[in-house]
Amino acid sequence: MRGRNHYNDSYDTMQKQTISNTKTSLSNGIKHITLLSMLFSEAIVLSIVESFIPMPALPGVKLGLSNIVVMFTLLSMSKFDALLLVILKGLFAFITRGFAASVMSISGGLCSILVMILLLLLFKNKISLLMLSVSGALFHNIGQVFAASWLSGTLLTTYLPLLLLAGVAAGFITSVVLKILLPVLKKSKLKFTL
Numbered sequence: 001m002r003g004r005n006h007y008n009d010s011y012d013t014m015q016k017q018t019i020s021n022t023k024t025s026l027s028n029g030i031k032h033i034t035l036l037s038m039l040f041s042e043a044i045v046l047s048i049v050e051s052f053i054p055m056p057a058l059p060g061v062k063l064g065l066s067n068i069v070v071m072f073t074l075l076s077m078s079k080f081d082a083l084l085l086v087i088l089k090g091l092f093a094f095i096t097r098g099f100a101a102s103v104m105s106i107s108g109g110l111c112s113i114l115v116m117i118l119l120l121l122l123f124k125n126k127i128s129l130l131m132l133s134v135s136g137a138l139f140h141n142i143g144q145v146f147a148a149s150w151l152s153g154t155l156l157t158t159y160l161p162l163l164l165l166a167g168v169a170a171g172f173i174t175s176v177v178l179k180i181l182l183p184v185l186k187k188s189k190l191k192f193t194l
Contacts, residue, residue, distance in 0.1 A: 036073075036081055040088050043069040047089070061163065064137055064170040068178050070113065071133060079117050086113050103147050111143030112136040129179055134171030141167040 046065040053063060066089065074082035090106030116136045119127050141163040149156045 032077075036077070036084070039069050039073050040085055043085060043089055044092060061166040062170070064140065064174055065177075067112065067133075067136060067140070067170075067174050068181075070109070071116070071136065071174065071178055072181075074113065074116060074120070079120075082113050082117075083110075086110060100151055103151060104144050107147035108140040108144040112140035115139040130172065130175040133175035133178070134168055137167040137171030137174065138164055 043066040046069060050063050050065045070082055070085055070089075073085050086109035087106065089109060090102050093105040094102030113136070116132055119132055119135055142160070145156055145160050145163060
């Protein structure tokens, strides 16, 4: 009889532990999805804001403000989350601006994020935020040039040198803004790889 009660007590304890673990896991999952949704919203807002910033001398060139959010996601959450954010941005571009804008967004974003992931894997904590940001910006522009070439059926590499210079400038701006924000962001419970 006592053995059966002991078994029942152990079973009840295990069941309570399982329910507690499930609730914790569910709570963490909801927090994660909520944070990712907020980051996606911020990326969209920054994309809209930068579309109002005139760049008369450089048609098609943007500051890349939404890449601040992508880099933050890469450094504080996970590589998969950053990839997901890039894809969601591309889908948003498809819904709001059409197929060509979506291809440009996804191709630039994927080239950028994949290069930054590769650099983080190769150099871990030894790469600076500036180098990571500039590399991401350069490959974002390279990806977009090849996407535009594919869409137009014409190789558009003559515009590439100008885009690379713009990419260095945009990468510098992105890294400076992120570096200014990092002290505030580090006070949160998010972990950073740099």
